[in-house]
Amino acid sequence: MKRTIFSNQLLPWLLLAPQLAITFIFFLWPAGQAIRQSFLREDAFGINSSFVGLANFRALLDSPEYLNSLQVTAIFAVSVTVMSMGVALLLAIAVDRMLKSARVYTTLLVWPYAVAPAVAGILWWFIFNPTIGVMPYVLDMVGYDWNHISSKTDAMLLVVIASAWKQISYNFLFFVAGLQAIPASMREAAAIDGAGPVRRFFDITFPLLSPTTFFLLVVNIVYAMFDTFAVIDATTEGGPAQATNIMVYKVYFDGFVGQNIGSSAAQSVFLMAIVITLTIIQFRWVEKKVEY
Amino acid sequence: MNHMITASAVALIASLSAANAQTEVQWWHAMGGELGVKLEEIVKGFNDSQEDFKVVPSYKGTYPETMTAAIAAFRAKEQPAIVQVFEVGTGTMMAAKGAIVPVYQLMQDQGANFDPAAFLPQVVGYYTDTDGNMLSMPFNSSTPILYYNKSVFEKAGLDPEQPPKTWAEMEEFSKKIIDSGAASCGFTTGWISWIQTENFSAWHNQPIGTMENGFGGLDARLSVNGPAQVKHWGNLKKWADDGIFKYGGPVGGDNAPPMFYSQECAMIMNSSASRAGVIANAKDFDLGFGMLPYYDDIEGAPQNSIIGGATLWVLSGRPDEEYAGAAKFFEYLSSPEVQADWASFSGYLPITQAAADQMQGFFDENPGADTGIKQITLNAPTENSKGLRFGNYVQIRGIIDEEFEQLLSGSKDAQGALDSVVERGNKLIEEFQAQNQ
Numbered sequence: 087m088k089r090t091i092f093s094n095q096l097l098p099w100l101l102l103a104p105q106l107a108i109t110f111i112f113f114l115w116p117a118g119q120a121i122r123q124s125f126l127r128e129d130a131f132g133i134n135s136s137f138v139g140l141a142n143f144r145a146l147l148d149s150p151e152y153l154n155s156l157q158v159t160a161i162f163a164v165s166v167t168v169m170s171m172g173v174a175l176l177l178a179i180a181v182d183r184m185l186k187s188a189r190v191y192t193t194l195l196v197w198p199y200a201v202a203p204a205v206a207g208i209l210w211w212f213i214f215n216p217t218i219g220v221m222p223y224v225l226d227m228v229g230y231d232w233n234h235i236s237s238k239t240d241a242m243l244l245v246v247i248a249s250a251w252k253q254i255s256y257n258f259l260f261f262v263a264g265l266q267a268i269p270a271s272m273r274e275a276a277a278i279d280g281a282g283p284v285r286r287f288f289d290i291t292f293p294l295l296s297p298t299t300f301f302l303l304v305v306n307i308v309y310a311m312f313d314t315f316a317v318i319d320a321t322t323e324g325g326p327a328q329a330t331n332i333m334v335y336k337v338y339f340d341g342f343v344g345q346n347i348g349s350s351a352a353q354s355v356f357l358m359a360i361v362i363t364l365t366i367i368q369f370r371w372v373e374k375k376v377e378y
Numbered sequence: 379m380n381h382m383i384t385a386s387a388v389a390l391i392a393s394l395s396a397a398n399a400q401t402e403v404q405w406w407h408a409m410g411g412e413l414g415v416k417l418e419e420i421v422k423g424f425n426d427s428q429e430d431f432k433v434v435p436s437y438k439g440t441y442p443e444t445m446t447a448a449i450a451a452f453r454a455k456e457q458p459a460i461v462q463v464f465e466v467g468t469g470t471m472m473a474a475k476g477a478i479v480p481v482y483q484l485m486q487d488q489g490a491n492f493d494p495a496a497f498l499p500q501v502v503g504y505y506t507d508t509d510g511n512m513l514s515m516p517f518n519s520s521t522p523i524l525y526y527n528k529s530v531f532e533k534a535g536l537d538p539e540q541p542p543k544t545w546a547e548m549e550e551f552s553k554k555i556i557d558s559g560a561a562s563c564g565f566t567t568g569w570i571s572w573i574q575t576e577n578f579s580a581w582h583n584q585p586i587g588t589m590e591n592g593f594g595g596l597d598a599r600l601s602v603n604g605p606a607q608v609k610h611w612g613n614l615k616k617w618a619d620d621g622i623f624k625y626g627g628p629v630g631g632d633n634a635p636p637m638f639y640s641q642e643c644a645m646i647m648n649s650s651a652s653r654a655g656v657i658a659n660a661k662d663f664d665l666g667f668g669m670l671p672y673y674d675d676i677e678g679a680p681q682n683s684i685i686g687g688a689t690l691w692v693l694s695g696r697p698d699e700e701y702a703g704a705a706k707f708f709e710y711l712s713s714p715e716v717q718a719d720w721a722s723f724s725g726y727l728p729i730t731q732a733a734a735d736q737m738q739g740f741f742d743e744n745p746g747a748d749t750g751i752k753q754i755t756l757n758a759p760t761e762n763s764k765g766l767r768f769g770n771y772v773q774i775r776g777i778i779d780e781e782f783e784q785l786l787s788g789s790k791d792a793q794g795a796l797d798s799v800v801e802r803g804n805k806l807i808e809e810f811q812a813q814n815q
Contacts, residue, residue: 130449134815345446345470
């Protein structure tokens with residue numbers, strides 16, 4: 087790679103300044119505040135404030151609700167990732183085989199990505215609403231009593247479907263691009279050697295697609311863990327009985343609704359650690375070890 | 379020409395300084411829709427009635443959003459003079475001694491016309507300290523009542539003029555209704571926390587917590603796992619299994635009213651302030667009103683129900699003129715005319731006896747509209763039926779819903795669920811105590 091040499095030492099900093107300012111104001115400073123708050127115990131109005139060391143963290147690890155939230159987040163993130171990537175891959179393979187209409191389908195399939203998470207949540211909430219929704223009516227005919235207000239499983243399914251649906255478009259685009267980068271000659275050669283479509287997919291297409299798959303894996307886990315707040319807020323609000331109370335939602339609820347700022351800050355410090363880990367995995371491992 | 383410009387400039391400056399002489403008093407509130415429009419009308423009435431002050435209302439979203447916004451603003455030293463806070467935020471506001479100006483003190487300091495004895499004790503009792511001093515100004519208070527479908531009662535062969543009085547009748551009537559095919563469910567309810575736990579306890583003169591339900595200080599703890607509450611939650615679970623009762627969801631129970639409107643359930647317990655909404659939706663059937671049912675084998679029942687809704691808190695750290703304005707505004711707000719007008723319009727309870735008296739004509743014309751006020755004034759409040767006051771109570775309400783859901787799903791029995799409410803709730807109360815000491 088060619089290195090650009092600046093003769094003026096100041097210029098590169100000047101050029102970087104806007105980005106650095108944004109990083110500082112919107113990322114570093116709030117993160118610092120969160121770390122500071124996580125060691126404090128404070129009333130809602132900030133009148134009494136005392137340093138409590140690691141008490142907020144210890145309380146979290148002792149709290150069955152927080153451990154439940156960890157578990158819920160894991161189940162949720164894995165389900166959303168598997169579902170959105172699985173469906174996207176199927177659709178991408180289907181489009182990859184088309185010759186003429188591929189472009190139209192691609193455009194149509196990308197549309198849901200433009201829908202805001204809160205709107206997606208509301209849409210699915212309507213479709214699955216036990217009183218007025220279409221799906222419970224259909225499910226009732228096959229003998230399933232859908233009720234995401236009282237059933238934990240139904241509630242989890244609802245938020246997984248709503249969150250995965252939105253992400254399918256994004257995954258689909260990357261998979262289509264990834265598939266098109268695989269030389270047709272390799273699959274043709276395998277076909278001549280007598281490999282069927284399933285064998286060709288698992289022996290040729292899927293391994294060659296692995297860089298895309300790894301990249302999407304990280305992106306989807308991050309999406310499910312951090313960008314689905316609006317979906318949860320618009321549908322289940324973490325219920326019933328905390329069955330869909332993912333970590334991000336719990337930070338919001340404990341901090342903003344419950345006014346327990348110390349605990350909320352400690353939870354965001356945990357979340358920060360998770361994001362940092364995922365970022366390191368992506369940069370150190372996925373980007374370097376997986377060959378493009 | 380030049381003269382004209384100078385003259386108009388002088389006039390402009392004069393009018394500006396006149397406008398400046400008027401002190402603006404910010405009021406953050408959570409009343410959307412029709413109630414918000416009415417609220418602005420009341421404010422306009424006040425602003426037109428005098429020239430020194432101008433109350434500026436701003437809608438800040440839901441109750442929790444409004445409270446959060448006010449707290450964040452206080453931390454940033456940009457707080458409004460007046461903020462509307464829902465009843466479960468009372469514990470938090472009260473404990474924040476440096477952040478609030480108690481209403482009785484405000485009225486005293488400003489020499490306002492203020493007679494604590496004029497207010498209904500059942501309404502203001504919720505918001506007084508142990509010495510009986512009023513801390514915030516009740517604005518919209520309601521209490522849960524029973525709404526029932528007279529047409530369904532008739533179809534089921536029941537007397538449409540006789541709502542069930544006891545829980546035994548509630549069960550009996552519901553069975554008749556279901557067996558006769560008049561409706562597929564007996565009853566539903568909004569607010570498991572507020573109606574079936576807090577009001578249930580007050581109505582049966584049972585404590586929710588120690589030290590006068592938390593009025594006595596920050597050392598108070600929950601004790602809502604008493605035999606009466608366990609019996610009632612156990613029955614609700616049994617009735618849910620039998621199909622007599624249908625659960626309407628957490629918090630306010632958003633799915634409960636549609637079940638009543640669609641005549642799936644014959645009865646619903648909900649806020650007296652939803653009266654207008656219920657009437658508007660009960661187009662295909664005759665609507666009846668009743669008091670909350672009680673267990674006749676529990677001594678002391680029926681006692682009196684407690685209120686919900688919101689009050690106006692005055693935040694500290696504003697210029698003195700604004701407090702003069704706030705005091706003037708509260709005087710206006712508690713006048714019988716304004717109160718009677720607001721209460722008749724909204725279905726909220728009047729906060730003074732004078733206003734209640736003035737509403738007699740309205741009550742005569744609108745049968746059932748006085749059910750709420752009759753119910754809260756049924757008996758003089760005891761220490762169990764004055765209200766409740768705990769910190770972190772917004773989250774505790776959430777815990778009540780969650781444990782009720784655990785009960786419904788069968789993973790806990792009534793005793794176990796209420797024991798968990800007490801255990802988990804007390805942890806939050808301890809945390810709150812630690813934060814405020």
